[in-house]
Amino acid sequence: MTRPSQTVITAAQNASLRLADRQTPFVMNDWYVAAFGEEIQNQLLARTLLGRRLVFYRTTEGRVVALEDRCPHRSMPLSAGMLEHDTIVCGYHGFRFNTEGDCIEVPSQANCPKNVGIKTYRTHERGPVVWIWMGDAEQADLSKLPAQDWMEEADWACSQGYLSLKANYVRLHENLLDLTHLSYLHAKSFGTPDYAKAAFETEISDGQFALLRNVVPTTLPPVWGIPTGLTGQGQAARIVRSEFRSLGLHEVSVTFYDCHLPEGGRPQFRIRTAHMPTPETATTTHYFLVHGRDFAQDDPATTRFMHDQLFVAFQEDVDGLALQEQVLANTPAEDLYEFSVAADAPAVAMRRYVLDRQQKEAKA
Amino acid sequence: MTRPSQTVITAAQNASLRLADRQTPFVMNDWYVAAFGEEIQNQLLARTLLGRRLVFYRTTEGRVVALEDRCPHRSMPLSAGMLEHDTIVCGYHGFRFNTEGDCIEVPSQANCPKNVGIKTYRTHERGPVVWIWMGDAEQADLSKLPAQDWMEEADWACSQGYLSLKANYVRLHENLLDLTHLSYLHAKSFGTPDYAKAAFETEISDGQFALLRNVVPTTLPPVWGIPTGLTGQGQAARIVRSEFRSLGLHEVSVTFYDCHLPEGGRPQFRIRTAHMPTPETATTTHYFLVHGRDFAQDDPATTRFMHDQLFVAFQEDVDGLALQEQVLANTPAEDLYEFSVAADAPAVAMRRYVLDRQQKEAKA
Amino acid sequence: MTRPSQTVITAAQNASLRLADRQTPFVMNDWYVAAFGEEIQNQLLARTLLGRRLVFYRTTEGRVVALEDRCPHRSMPLSAGMLEHDTIVCGYHGFRFNTEGDCIEVPSQANCPKNVGIKTYRTHERGPVVWIWMGDAEQADLSKLPAQDWMEEADWACSQGYLSLKANYVRLHENLLDLTHLSYLHAKSFGTPDYAKAAFETEISDGQFALLRNVVPTTLPPVWGIPTGLTGQGQAARIVRSEFRSLGLHEVSVTFYDCHLPEGGRPQFRIRTAHMPTPETATTTHYFLVHGRDFAQDDPATTRFMHDQLFVAFQEDVDGLALQEQVLANTPAEDLYEFSVAADAPAVAMRRYVLDRQQKEAKA
Numbered sequence A, B, C: 001m002t003r004p005s006q007t008v009i010t011a012a013q014n015a016s017l018r019l020a021d022r023q024t025p026f027v028m029n030d031w032y033v034a035a036f037g038e039e040i041q042n043q044l045l046a047r048t049l050l051g052r053r054l055v056f057y058r059t060t061e062g063r064v065v066a067l068e069d070r071c072p073h074r075s076m077p078l079s080a081g082m083l084e085h086d087t088i089v090c091g092y093h094g095f096r097f098n099t100e101g102d103c104i105e106v107p108s109q110a111n112c113p114k115n116v117g118i119k120t121y122r123t124h125e126r127g128p129v130v131w132i133w134m135g136d137a138e139q140a141d142l143s144k145l146p147a148q149d150w151m152e153e154a155d156w157a158c159s160q161g162y163l164s165l166k167a168n169y170v171r172l173h174e175n176l177l178d179l180t181h182l183s184y185l186h187a188k189s190f191g192t193p194d195y196a197k198a199a200f201e202t203e204i205s206d207g208q209f210a211l212l213r214n215v216v217p218t219t220l221p222p223v224w225g226i227p228t229g230l231t232g233q234g235q236a237a238r239i240v241r242s243e244f245r246s247l248g249l250h251e252v253s254v255t256f257y258d259c260h261l262p263e264g265g266r267p268q269f270r271i272r273t274a275h276m277p278t279p280e281t282a283t284t285t286h287y288f289l290v291h292g293r294d295f296a297q298d299d300p301a302t303t304r305f306m307h308d309q310l311f312v313a314f315q316e317d318v319d320g321l322a323l324q325e326q327v328l329a330n331t332p333a334e335d336l337y338e339f340s341v342a343a344d345a346p347a348v349a350m351r352r353y354v355l356d357r358q359q360k361e362a363k364a
Helices: A006-016 A169-176 A179-183 A222-228 A300-330 A342-363 B006-016 B169-176 B179-183 B222-228 B300-330 B342-363 C006-016 C169-176 C179-183 C222-228 C300-330 C342-363
Strands: A031-036 A045-049 A052-058 A064-068 A082-084 A087-089 A103-105 A120-126 A129-133 A157-165 A200-205 A208-218 A236-246 A249-258 A269-281 A284-293 B031-036 B045-049 B052-058 B064-068 B082-084 B087-089 B103-105 B122-126 B129-133 B157-165 B200-205 B208-218 B236-246 B249-258 B269-281 B284-293 C031-036 C045-049 C052-058 C064-068 C082-084 C087-089 C103-105 C122-126 C129-133 C157-165 C200-205 C208-218 C236-246 C249-258 C269-281 C284-293
Touching (some): A031 A052, A031 A269, A045 A269, A157 A300, A169 A236, A169 A249, A169 A269, A169 A284, A169 A300, A169 A342, A222 A236, A222 A269, A222 A300, B031 B045, B031 B052, B031 B284, B045 B269, B064 B122, B157 B300, B169 B236, B169 B249, B200 B342, B208 B342, B222 B236, B222 B269, B222 B300, B284 B300, C031 C045, C031 C052, C045 C269, C064 C122, C157 C300, C169 C236, C169 C249, C169 C284, C169 C300, C169 C342, C208 C342, C222 C249, C222 C269, C222 C300, C284 C300
Antiparallel strands (some): A052 A064, A064 A120, A082 A087, A120 A129, A157 A284, A200 A208, A208 A236, A249 A269, A269 A284, B031 B129, B052 B064, B082 B087, B157 B284, B200 B208, B236 B249, C031 C129, C045 C052, C052 C064, C122 C129, C157 C284, C249 C269, C269 C284
């Protein structure tokens, strides 16, 4: 058969037009992770988010400040200037800006002109991460921030990390909503052959997309087998929920237990991973990650072991998505078409939702 | 005088509009070299030809397979996947494709969807090279493949090599049809001062363009003087035929002999070079080369000596054409004009033919 | 307040439309520095000026030749060819060009075609620099070249240098017309805190823009304090004139003296810096510099000390302007606006003048 007929290809291309992709403008009105809190100290940090250059710092009182990273006098990046008493002094001509983005001093003249300032952005620090709202400030509602209480709770041991992804963020969300890729992209790390073939359920509603998969019995890869002690062939149950919570957060929750023990007394081992993609540009993404577990909380060796193993696997995603991005960039439009299968249902629904969000925002 | 009048420049620019150049789309309906046969083994090889990403492999039975290098599910390059029993398993979600480009397995579901597949390309392996037809498969006629029997014959000793050219392939064909450049671009390698000034003849017909040059007597450069023993000043005759055989093949045939010996008994030394350019992108070209001789066939030292000397010279072409490409890319359109002289007649006819081919193909 | 209202932003954006910036085409009809004289020897030198590729050489008689760097036969850069007896032989097919840009030999034929040639450019060597006129040759009037006699006079000790600037040349002129940046961009080199706050005067007329600043008393930074001996706290007067002389030349003249000595007998120390930007492309600039002083003329250690100190500071400009250029390139148009203050008056007038010059030239 080889390539399908042009009719079939055109139908596939038309279906894709309804899905968000690398060409979809960013959705501004949502919470995204700007940084880990520990990255923002009492010094200037430059970072591009959603195509805008920002500068961050923490005031002496501990508050996070996020400003446009451009002096409105002569466009020097403010991040190349100096932080003095919680104000930024531009490194070019010394214009000074306060935490509100107001220009409060022009050294070459006695009076500072009014009406000169730059944009400030609302941020919200919670647990290990700093969230930012880049869109309409009036809509910056904390109720839209999906709760991640476990990151702050004492009975969860957490570690965190960052990866630089050379691909559009939508494709990372898509990746996270079709975990059949574990058996292939992660064949050498935490994938197991049975994962892709296991039965799954989906939960699809407006703005919430989840994939549920129970692999029972299964043999755990070392990353989970060793810390839980469930190292036997076919000893474990692996109960997975992978869920798009918002444009800035995808959460994976897994429970492991010994499937040969009776339901009552068997210990449960739970892990959670918050995957937090923030677009940098149309084809690059900041990929923040927090991983937690509710067992062996006081064992730093386990933390280190799991962190190292997991980041090998997450790097496989980053490498794979970068290859995909290159193909998407280099394929002539008429040759580009994609087909979806049943397992893609949550990802397709998510991409349709993202495009809807963007189109509604553009109209508003 | 300096720069000519605008009238003259405009006339030159208009004349160039009838010649193929870096902006001419590729001619798809022809045979091009995809690879040397030895490059394609029972493993995946990625290569971009005529602007399309392909993946190659050799089946366990030895047949060459050429497929579109993009999974039609989520655009992962198939070359990043695995080859299993002559089928490719995509490295992302495990979709499996056979040698015909049909998708034959989707791991997450029991039944494989129909109508999912990728393009296959017809290839033809002959002697040391694998040819490919990228255009309309129905026109892929082996009679259009110019014969190169000498590459396979026992009385020709051959060597082969590859160069990566950072220029459009048309300019390489042009280079090969005006060998007066030997005296200049190759002054330090195999050029001799008398070559450019020697009388020449041309053969121009539809699709066949040749340049004939007899340099008698001449002094051979070491690359040919040493292997033939014709090392004396003015001892040699150098009879050259340089011919555009197709878009994918230019052949240079040279006969050397001692011009002081009588015509009857003097030995003849023949060499042939197949220059096989295959466009990669509009400004990069795969440059495959096979060189043969019909003397000293069993002497590997001669093979190595000639190969090394020749590739120094071919690299000079590659370096020079890359400089030319940069000038063509950076010169404002209004400042760009080129004049041709008598020696350019075959190259100009060839470039006109290539443009005609492309325009006919676009209309069909 | 943060970012100003859209009305204010739009007004700022509209005001900027009347100022030259990175998108303004080059003004061709003016003298620019092509090279230091010592760079041009009896060999080929390639350099791009105002977006055009040129090749330079000095004839055996010592005259500077500037030609288009492109063979009009097949677009090979002539700078990759050979210089033979004051003529260039193209390195591809041996076409030969004289100092007037005329093609005078085509090796493959007995007669050289007429009407084949390339553009020559008028140059003028004076003191250490070679000026070039890239525009309409009929307007190349030496009276338009601003005099810089001091560079050639015995009582001025000079040194020279070159910096490669990754920014548009207009922003370098702007930088030189607002020296309040000395206190900030050069805080670690030759800036002093009082400079930005000192009173200033401006001289603005059509095509001549100057900024005058007397800082009295002041403490000199080492670059000037040490060579003049004015190292005391508040000992010195620093009388600065910074002037846009032409598109290719900005001159800074400074006089230092001991402000505690009586006006009559106190020695005066004068320095001059010729800042000579020549656009290479829209976003890169050749930055030629000549620095002179009228004291300690015979002390090479002083020359070296001042040169090294100054080039640390000039590199700060180059680094800062490259950052500014990146911001200008990456900021979405709707987010880009700049406000000017009183100290910007000469720079704003200069940028308006440059845009006027370009627009008049485009109409002519």
